[in-house]
Amino acid sequence: xxxxxxxxxxxxxxxxxxxxxxxxxxxxxxxxxxxxxxxxxxxxxxxxxxxxxxxxxxxxxxxxxxxxxxxxxxxxxxxxxxxxxxxxxxxxxxxxxxxxxxxxxxxxxxxxxxxxxxxxxxxxxxxxxxxxxxxxxxxxxxxxxxxxxxxxxxxxxxxxxxxxxxxxxxxxxxxxxxxxxxxxxxxxxxxxxxxxxxxxxxxxxxxxxxxxxxxxxxxxxxxxxxxxxxxxxxxxxxxxxxxxxxxxxxxxxxxxxxxxxxxxxxxxxxxxxxxxxxxxxxxxxxxxxxxxxxxxxxxxxxxxxxxxxxxxxxxxxxxxxxxxxxxxxxxxxxxxxxxxxxxxxxxxxxxxxxxxxxxxxxxxxxxxxxxxxxxxxxxxxxxxxxxxxxxxxxxxxxxxxxxxxxxxxxxxxxxxxxxxxxxxxxxxxxxxxxxxxxxxxxxxxxxxxxxxxxxxxxxxxxxxxxxxxxxxxxxxxxxxxxxxxxxxxxxxxxxxxxxxxxxxxxxxxxxxxxxxxxxxxxxxxxxxxxxxxxxxxxxxxx
Amino acid sequence: xxxxxxxxxxxxxxxxxxxxxxxxxxxxxxxxxxxxxxxxxxxxxxxxxxxxxxxxxxxxxxxxxxxxxxxxxxxxxxxxxxxxxxxxxxxxxxxxxxxxxxxxxxxxxxxxxxxxxxxxxxxxxxxxxxxxxxxxxxxxxxxxxxxxxxxxxxxxxxxxxxxxxxxxxxxxxxxxxxxxxxxxxxxxxxxxxxxxxxxxxxxxxxxxxxxxxxxxxxxxxxxxxxxxxxxxxxxxxxxxxxxxxxxxxxxxxxxxxxxxxxxxxxxxxxxxxxxxxxxxxxxxxxxxxxxxxxxxxxxxxxxxxxxxxxxxxxxxxxxxx
Ligand code: HEM
Numbered sequence: 132x133x134x135x136x137x138x139x140x141x142x143x144x145x146x147x148x149x150x151x152x153x154x155x156x157x158x159x160x161x162x163x164x165x166x167x168x169x170x171x172x173x174x175x176x177x178x179x180x181x182x183x184x185x186x187x188x189x190x191x192x193x194x195x196x197x198x199x200x201x202x203x204x205x206x207x208x209x210x211x212x213x214x215x216x217x218x219x220x221x222x223x224x225x226x227x228x229x230x231x232x233x234x235x236x237x238x239x240x241x242x243x244x245x246x247x248x249x250x251x252x253x254x255x256x257x258x259x260x261x262x263x264x265x266x267x268x269x270x271x272x273x274x275x276x277x278x279x280x281x282x283x284x285x286x287x288x289x290x291x292x293x294x295x296x297x298x299x300x301x302x303x304x305x306x307x308x309x310x311x312x313x314x315x316x317x318x319x320x321x322x323x324x325x326x327x328x329x330x331x332x333x334x335x336x337x338x339x340x341x342x343x344x345x346x347x348x349x350x351x352x353x354x355x356x357x358x359x360x361x362x363x364x365x366x367x368x369x370x371x372x373x374x375x376x377x378x379x380x381x382x383x384x385x386x387x388x389x390x391x392x393x394x395x396x397x398x399x400x401x402x403x404x405x406x407x408x409x410x411x412x413x414x415x416x417x418x419x420x421x422x423x424x425x426x427x428x429x430x431x432x433x434x435x436x437x438x439x440x441x442x443x444x445x446x447x448x449x450x451x452x453x454x455x456x457x458x459x460x461x462x463x464x465x466x467x468x469x470x471x472x473x474x475x476x477x478x479x480x481x482x483x484x485x486x487x488x489x490x491x492x493x494x495x496x497x498x499x500x501x502x503x504x505x506x507x508x509x510x511x512x513x514x515x516x517x518x519x520x521x522x523x524x525x526x527x528x529x530x531x532x533x534x535x536x537x538x539x540x541x542x543x544x545x546x547x548x549x550x551x552x553x554x555x556x557x558x559x560x561x562x563x564x565x566x567x568x569x570x571x572x573x574x575x576x577x578x579x580x581x582x583x584x585x586x587x588x589x590x591x592x593x594x595x596x597x598x599x600x601x602x603x604x605x606x607x608x609x610x611x612x613x614x615x616x617x618x619x620x621x622x623x624x625x626x627x628x629x630x631x632x633x634x635x636x637x638x639x640x641x642x643x644x645x646x647x648x649x650x651x652x653x654x655x656x657x658x659x660x661x662x663x664x665x666x667x668x669x670x671x672x673x
Numbered sequence: 674x675x676x677x678x679x680x681x682x683x684x685x686x687x688x689x690x691x692x693x694x695x696x697x698x699x700x701x702x703x704x705x706x707x708x709x710x711x712x713x714x715x716x717x718x719x720x721x722x723x724x725x726x727x728x729x730x731x732x733x734x735x736x737x738x739x740x741x742x743x744x745x746x747x748x749x750x751x752x753x754x755x756x757x758x759x760x761x762x763x764x765x766x767x768x769x770x771x772x773x774x775x776x777x778x779x780x781x782x783x784x785x786x787x788x789x790x791x792x793x794x795x796x797x798x799x800x801x802x803x804x805x806x807x808x809x810x811x812x813x814x815x816x817x818x819x820x821x822x823x824x825x826x827x828x829x830x831x832x833x834x835x836x837x838x839x840x841x842x843x844x845x846x847x848x849x850x851x852x853x854x855x856x857x858x859x860x861x862x863x864x865x866x867x868x869x870x871x872x873x874x875x876x877x878x879x880x881x882x883x884x885x886x887x888x889x890x891x892x893x894x895x896x897x898x899x900x901x902x903x904x905x906x907x908x909x910x911x912x913x914x915x916x917x918x919x920x921x922x923x924x925x926x927x928x929x930x931x932x933x934x935x936x937x938x939x940x941x942x943x944x945x946x947x948x949x950x951x952x953x954x955x956x957x958x959x960x961x962x963x964x965x966x967x968x969x970x971x972x973x974x975x976x977x978x979x980x981x982x983x984x985x986x987x988x989x990x991x992x993x994x
Binding site: 164172175181182186188217350425427435439596604608612642643 | 845896903907911914921922926929930931932933936939940943947949950952953954956957959960968
């Protein structure tokens with residue numbers, strides 16, 4: 132017999148788990164607290180490169196620049212996902228594992244919690260010695276004393292309130308060491324656990340909202356010059372992207388006309404206010420006036436339009452060598468600094484004869500000459516000056532590759548040169564017309580309207596996301612601040628010979644950071660007897 | 674006197690008072706340590722004379738030095754520390770308010786403003802805890818941190834006040850940033866408690882280089898410090914969670930996306946995750962105690978990084994400072 136036992140014992144130690152056994156083992160590991168902890172630390176660690184290295188989704192130009200500057204490290208890091216950390220396989224793997232762990236952890240905990248709520252709480256321990264018990268003499272019978280303690284512990288008030296604030300209590304009559312005794316056991320901690328579950332479930336809900344939102348969303352950027360009208364269609368956007376489950380056909384064909392754009396700056400040129408005044412026309416509705424500021428988006432049919440940026444869009448009219456108007460339009464110039472030194476590009480492909488024309492230009496809203504060069508002092512258009520360089524040749528628009536409208540492809544262009552052989556830079560003021568050399572034509576700067584850049588976005592999950600976030604916050608507060616306390620009172624049913632009082636033995640337990648349980652105990656004993664019993668002081672904090 | 678001058682003078686006054694408070698509270702701590710050591714020695718002698726009074730084996734009482742009655746130490750240093758900290762905090766508060774008046778908005782849009790307000794909150798949090806129970810052992814750490822932070826703020830980070838940029842004019846700025854500052858203040862005090870916890874723990878366990886630090890005798894047991902640090906960290910964590918969420922709401926309002934992995938957002942997230950890991954570690958076997966304390970300190974380092982390195986060196990939409 133003995134040998135068999137030993138064999139069995141040895142046998143049991145050999146990990147012969149089989150496939151399901153292994154899976155179960157792996158699952159238990161994944162859902163363990165230790166693994167959750169390590170995954171959390173990994174998540175923190177894995178995020179850091181995303182703030183140190185340039186990232187494709189945040190700043191594509193900078194990222195490309197980084198790759199070009201670092202011919203070895205750049206492409207390597209790119210291939211390993213370090214230049215798009217938050218979309219990389221390893222980052223995704225970490226958080227998916229973490230959430231698998233989380234779900235595997237909270238589902239059983241929810242079940243246990245549900246069962247525990249309906250089952251009675253554990254009875255008082257048979258010996259209270261471990262919990263530094265105190266005794267109190269009460270001049271009432273044991274039965275009455277514990278019933279009154281129960282009322283005090285359960286609290287008063289309407290039910291949900293009482294449930295949230297009070298203890299859960301049970302009283303047993305049992306055989307103690309000195310005869311029959313009544314034992315009261317009071318537990319608090321169900322709110323804490325509930326909060327913890329709400330918190331973790333809300334985290335899962337947040338992740339689900341974010342994932343769903345990414346699929347149902349669309350966003351686009353559009354630049355509207357004052358006076359122009361934008362129509363909500365994919366072609367009208369400067370950039371447009373949408374989630375996998377959103378199709379372009381779902382775009383509502385509303386229009387937005389930018390009537391006026393107010394930009395205010397203080398004396399040193401810091402912006403104080405931007406306001407876009409616009410008219411919004413939704414299909415089948417009366418046009419309405421809308422206003423947008425940086426923090427106040429315009430609401431349209433489930434989407435929001437955010438004011439994102441602004442600048443100047445000078446209007447040029449350009450005639451070619453034959454005297455025909457080859458171009459007349461507003462050209463958005465992108466601000467380069469705080470004083471709105473702006474640069475723009477004009478492309479004139481449709482000349483009647485001869486070579487195409489191209490221009491690069493710099494606008495100084497408040498130009499002040501400074502020796503040979505000039506500078507802008509303020510973003511307001513107090514003394515606007517444009518410096519223009521002209522090019523002739525082939526703009527490269529015909530080969531079908533989409534071009535950046537803010538850049539001139541100079542590979543097939545040559546600059547116009549002045550008498551000194553240097554590339555010609557012409558200075559213009561508002562209203563000026565200049566003649567290009569060699570009879571190539573004229574350029575007139577007619578107006579200086581502003582433009583506003585808008586970002587439009589629809590994400591139907593936002594209310595859900597907000598709800599989940601609030602749930603997480605409330606759950607977290609409950610989980611961290613609701614107490615977890617135990618109180619036990621034990622009293623002999625029949626007082627000892629000749630005694631009229633009941634001697635109650637009382638003890639309490641709570642985690643180290645929670646000193647309040649002693650107060651609860653004192654309060655209960657005081658209310659039970661009507662007098663303040665001598666409760667031994669808490670071992671003072673050392 | 675203009676609001677600017679008032680702010681400037683009050684803040685320098687606060688720096689000076691904090692420095693005095695740091696010295697005085699350190700002196701007081703050393704006194705308490707001496708008294709405790711003496712009391713312990715007396716208790717030990719008493720046990721030796723009285724023989725094995727309790728059932729515990731001989732020497733056990735020496736291993737439980739905390740059983741010695743708490744010696745009450747009243748020193749002049751304690752009084753000085755208390756009053757200088759209080760007056761320093763008041764001056765600090767005056768400085769913050771005057772700055773707000775000067776700037777015409779709540780003073781938390783630049784690193785300088787964030788620093789003076791954050792220091793103020795940290796000291797006030799300490800004073801609040803102190804009013805409920807004796808935590809004077811935290812005073813040297815908190816006032817020392819405040820002296821250094823405020824001093825750096827006044828000398829290195831100072832910037833003349835400006836109006837707010839449009840992106841910063843929002844109700845959510847007030848909510849997001851003010852809660853962030855309060856969270857930071859609470860977590861600073863929590864970190865001080867955690868540092869003391871670890872130092873005391875390692876000293877009790879015989880780490881050599883900590884033995885000369887006799888003042889650590891005046892500090893409560895690692896378990897008590899752990900409990901205090903946990904409560905502070907719990908409050909700080911909830912506030913930080915709120916900060917991150919309010920930030921997301923604000924970003925949604927002003928940039929049209931609630932989360933974009935901007936460097937500042939990355940770091941806020943990293944800090945949040947590290948403190949979450951700390952809370953888990955507290956309840957994980959083998960991690961409770963020292964290791965979780967270390968995690969809390971790593972979280973604190975990340976918090977300071979977020980405010981310094983990330984503000985200064987990383988490009989992002991939050992680079993307002
Ligand atoms: C998405 C990642 C997670 C985050 C951000 C997170 C966050 C938190 C926070 C902040 C607490 C503190 C509340 C408290 O101390 O009462 C907590 C507690 C807890 N978490 Fe998580 N958690 C995550 C994942 C998990 C996972 C995967 C598990 C399961 C292994 C888990 C199990 C627990 C448990 C059991 C507690 C209660 C600790 C206690 O006894 O107080 N958590 N969690």
